[in-house]
Amino acid sequence: MRRIGYSPGRVLLHWLSAGVILWALLSGFYVSVVDVLPQTKDWVGFVNVSVTALFIPVFVVRIYLVVIHSCAEDATNKTLMDHVACLMHKFIYTVTSVVLVTGILMMDRAVNIFDLILIPQPLEDPTWIDRFFTVHVWSCVVLLILVALHISAVIKHEMCGRRVLKRMTF
Ligand code: HEM
Numbered sequence: 699m700r701r702i703g704y705s706p707g708r709v710l711l712h713w714l715s716a717g718v719i720l721w722a723l724l725s726g727f728y729v730s731v732v733d734v735l736p737q738t739k740d741w742v743g744f745v746n747v748s749v750t751a752l753f754i755p756v757f758v759v760r761i762y763l764v765v766i767h768s769c770a771e772d773a774t775n776k777t778l779m780d781h782v783a784c785l786m787h788k789f790i791y792t793v794t795s796v797v798l799v800t801g802i803l804m805m806d807r808a809v810n811i812f813d814l815i816l817i818p819q820p821l822e823d824p825t826w827i828d829r830f831f832t833v834h835v836w837s838c839v840v841l842l843i844l845v846a847l848h849i850s851a852v853i854k855h856e857m858c859g860r861r862v863l864k865r866m867t868f
């Protein structure tokens with residue numbers, strides 16, 4: 699673990715993404731598993747669709763920054779742990795992309811962003827909408843597991859005296 703730290707742009711985007719993804723995962727599963735009032739479910743659905751749709755361009759910028767930085771990185775001095783962490787981060791990006799794309803494709807109504815922007819429903823065929831819904835839910839389950847592993851790894855590194863959190867600060 700030799701890298702000194704992440705650029706301010708990557709740090710900002712990491713914490714913004716972490717907030718959006720953790721909120722969407724936890725609140726989304728909460729209202730689907732726990733018996734809540736229909737108004738609560740509708741409110742969470744409305745906020746989550748709006749926030750995650752707005753998050754898509756932010757995520758594209760994040761991927762762009764990752765690609766340009768990893769192109770500039772020197773891979774020769776990387777330890778096995780660096781490679782494992784790198785692979786895990788790539789997996790998180792891939793699964794997040796699947797969650798975002800299937801979220802849009804499974805919409806059975808227009809994508810309403812805070813009652814300000816309406817993006818038309820992309821698909822009409824209920825069979826495909828159903829398929830994308832299934833992929834959306836399962837990719838969210840995988841993402842939840844990856845996030846739990848990611849946070850556990852950070853805690854473990856910190857407890858072993860490797861200051862990884864410091865790298866993810868300004
Ligand atoms: C970071 C990205 C996202 C995460 C983490 C996420 C997470 C979740 C979770 C955990 C659920 C509950 C699944 C269940 O029913 O068990 C859900 C449902 C849903 N998601 Fe996403 N989602 C994301 C992106 C999107 C996007 C971009 C859209 C569309 C704009 C979307 C639309 C929906 C809708 C409409 C539901 C409710 C389905 C229903 O129960 O009727 N999601 N999402």
Ligand code: HEM
Nearest residue numbers: 708712716719720764783787790845849852862863865866
């Ligand atoms: C409280 C929650 C979180 C903490 C404490 C945390 C902490 C960290 C730390 C310390 C790093 C740097 C690791 C290193 O350099 O080896 C990192 C990187 C990373 N984290 Fe998190 N994280 C959290 C939530 C999340 C979430 C929810 C996601 C997305 C699903 C995420 C995705 C990533 C990715 C992809 C990287 C690689 C850095 C990059 O490409 O910009 N993290 N995280």
